[in-house]
Amino acid sequence: MQQLTIAIVPTLAAPPEGAQLVIFCDPRGYVAEIDSSMMLAAAARYAIRHKVYLVPERFIAANYLCLCLLSPQGVVIGAQRAVHLNLSLREHNYYRDDAIRPFDTPLGRVALLVDVDVNMPQVARAAVEAGATLLLSSQFIQLYDLYEDRVRYGAINAAVSNGVNVAAAAGMGGIIVRCDGRELAGFSEELPVMAALDPSRCHADRDAIAAGRRLLTRHRPLLADRPAAEGGRLDV
């Protein structure tokens, strides 16, 4: 695959001409479980009608916050459950997954970062370690928290730290960052956000990633003794 044109658009808005992969951008926290199947059916129709790969809204399934990727045929070709949750969702006792699972697609190896997972460096790093070259994210941000650094933070951090392509919808904004750290489009509250990149390219520094893994392993006793203090903060 040479160039992939990615567009971040408001939910169900027609994609800009030339878009091959669409990420829906929505002001809602998530689609409730009772509405999830209808939302996915509508998303599948959208993907077929516009012949695009599609990352629809975040939705609840079996008490997990989820994100999926649909093919232009309207078929789910990959899904991911959230590994971390927005604190307001933790109150609802939703479950969390314990792994990030990239999957192969015609676009390359893709990992889906669900909601706040885009802000967690260990998740993006684990995805790249597992071979992902394109990270797709959809995050909910409260309107009162919607400012530029908040939207850019996770995507830029993931892209620059791991040398990987990132397209992230956040709140009613979005950002697309190439694997060399160049911000191709966004931050913008003016949708659509659109850019083209080569999804198979990846500038990951495998030596540094291996060194990081060795460092974590060497300090495992320290970390294992304090499993609830990851990142220096209490597990809430």
Next chain:
Amino acid sequence: MYKIRLKASAFAMSYLSNEERVRELARQIAPFRGDKPAPFISAGGLKVAAVRTTVRRYRSLRDYVEDQNEPVARAAAAGCQLVAFPELGAMSAISLLPGFSALYADLTRLWVSGSQSDRAEAFAELCATVQGFVGEVFLNTFSQLARSHRIIIAAGGLYQIENGRLTNRQYLFSDTGEVAAVQDKLYPERWERSMGVSAGEELTPGDTRVGRVALLTASCLPNYEPFFVASAAGCSVAVAGASPFGPSSDLARYRAQESGLCLLSPGLRSRGDFGLEYHYPARIAAPRAATRSRDGSAAAPEDRPLLTARVDLERAASQFDLYSADRNPAFFRALIAGGEGPSSKEGGAG
């Protein structure tokens, strides 16, 4: 000729410098301030400084000590409890070697004409020869300055060979002048690796009156792991400054936010005294809630010799960021468990 000149210079230097002479000079330039009250210290009122050092050649030992004292004195006068210098700061003391100009010219010629293995050999020999006196000058200067100004100093460091291992080593001095931590660089640069510099194997933070301090480098910034480990080890401050190999980056803000650390990034400037010209400003970052800014910049990158900032880590610890505070120990355990962790299964549609 280079090897003979190097040995001769090092031999001559052994007569010009000794521990007591360096300490006496530092005491003269920065007299012990017994009258100075100890600064009030709490995580809520941490005041820190990052130095932007100018790399240059020194004319004399006094010149060197005065140059190091200047930012330390200014930081202490500004009420800072900790001041950070960039890595490898001690190496410029090599210019104190008698006949350094001729030695430098020899080395440059060897560098241009020699093979990779010749360069690596010459580099190792240079480090082995000068580490004694450079270390002596550097360690005694900063130990005395820390004691005189009653300030904690992350002083940078030098290349050292120990048990046959060449490392880029950094030092932390407590406000009583003791070495509080020694840290070998965890992520050596590509050039350093080609010269045989080994990576440090573990994080060795130091305990000080402002809490635990980790000595990291700009090369760590693209990696969350060392900051994550530092935070789990109970550190409140980390240093990750510019080096001759490159500046610190905006990633400092991100690492500070996700790890909860106050992150000092000292800067570096060179006008070509050692063949290279670069200009990397200092910066100070902290979790958003610990600063007055919205983006975690306690002191934005600025072209000043000394950058200071006050950060409130207590406030940061008492607030949970809705979007980054969640922790999932199960994911973390699987991650450090290795192969059977996060990458073992695929998230395909099935």
